[in-house]
Amino acid sequence: MNFKNSVILLTGASSGIGYQLAKDFAKEGAQLALISRRADLLESLAGEINQNTSVKFYKCDITIKEEVQKTISQIKNDFGKIDIAFLNSGVAYRSSVLDYTSKDAETTFNTNVLGAVYCIEQILPEFISEKRGSIVGVSSLGDGKGFPKSGFYSASKAAFTILLESLRIELKKYNVKVVTVKPGFVKTAMTDKNEFEMPFLMSVEKASKIIIDGLKKDKRIIEFPFGTTVGVKILRIMPTKWFEYLTSKDPKPKKQ
Numbered sequence: 240m241n242f243k244n245s246v247i248l249l250t251g252a253s254s255g256i257g258y259q260l261a262k263d264f265a266k267e268g269a270q271l272a273l274i275s276r277r278a279d280l281l282e283s284l285a286g287e288i289n290q291n292t293s294v295k296f297y298k299c300d301i302t303i304k305e306e307v308q309k310t311i312s313q314i315k316n317d318f319g320k321i322d323i324a325f326l327n328s329g330v331a332y333r334s335s336v337l338d339y340t341s342k343d344a345e346t347t348f349n350t351n352v353l354g355a356v357y358c359i360e361q362i363l364p365e366f367i368s369e370k371r372g373s374i375v376g377v378s379s380l381g382d383g384k385g386f387p388k389s390g391f392y393s394a395s396k397a398a399f400t401i402l403l404e405s406l407r408i409e410l411k412k413y414n415v416k417v418v419t420v421k422p423g424f425v426k427t428a429m430t431d432k433n434e435f436e437m438p439f440l441m442s443v444e445k446a447s448k449i450i451i452d453g454l455k456k457d458k459r460i461i462e463f464p465f466g467t468t469v470g471v472k473i474l475r476i477m478p479t480k481w482f483e484y485l486t487s488k489d490p491k492p493k494k495q
């Protein structure tokens with residue numbers, strides 16, 4: 240994948256992985272349409288990077304279909320095209336079954352699955368008719384199993400991974416690329432809330448570099464870090480009883 244002068248629509252650019260990616264894509268010479276709800280954060284990020292490249296920001300809640308329609312149509316007007324839809328926005332709640340509420344499930348699925356579906360709906364017809372374009376979706380290594388206290392999150396990422404896989408196969412004949420990004424633990428606002436020791440916790444700078452290198456190499460699936468990727472693959476193939484035993488223990492508390 241080539242970034243020089245490409246127009247990248249990037250959701251979830253106000254924080255964490257998306258924030259770092261915006262800065263790194265700008266260094267690669269990409270033009271950027273940054274999306275999230277916190278426009279003040281996008282504005283200062285755009286101010287920081289617009290010396291190098293053309294960058295605009297858009298306040299948009301991706302769980303509201305009409306806002307997504309309006310925003311993406313505005314982006315097409317402003318830039319004339321979209322080359323890469325980088326769908327990174329996401330939320331995660333960790334909660335025990337004692338706090339089980341459909342409200343958390345609605346927010347999680349509306350953001351992590353439907354929000355991405357609304358974005359794809361707006362860009363797909365042009366990608367298909369013009370036989371070009373790339374969709375990059377940020378799923379998670381947490382998509383592989385039902386991890387305790389993260390049921391809604393893991394289920395939403397499993398849904399997103401499967402959706403991307405299906406699109407990748409169907410869209411190949413239209414020359415539209417689909418890439419799935421599956422990070423392990425990356426140090427962001429999302430993981431700062433976790434009260435347990437996170438294995439192979441990685442910086443956003445490193446995560447962004449791995450993602451960009453993977454895209455340049457035209458990888459279909461970019462999963463990292465290696466230790467977590469292998470660990471999750473082992474968890475997936477081990478007998479259910481073992482998985483339940485290992486994950487039912489309380490995780491090690493985070494060092495202060």
Ligand SMILES: NC(=O)c1ccc[n+]([C@@H]2O[C@H](COP(=O)([O-])OP(=O)(O)OC[C@H]3O[C@@H](n4cnc5c(N)ncnc54)[C@H](OP(=O)(O)O)[C@@H]3O)[C@@H](O)[C@H]2O)c1
Nearest residue numbers: 251253254255256275276277301328329379424425427429
């Ligand atoms: N950090 C990790 O360890 C890790 C691991 C695996 C996968 N991931 C995935 O990586 C992606 C980025 O996560 P992160 O760690 O960088 O978390 P983060 O720092 O909390 O960033 C999440 C981003 O999503 C945006 N967002 C949330 N709800 C939105 C909505 N309704 N509309 C538009 N934007 C919305 C937020 O922007 P606003 O609040 O301004 O709207 C923010 O920019 C997520 O999809 C996450 O699931 C993260």
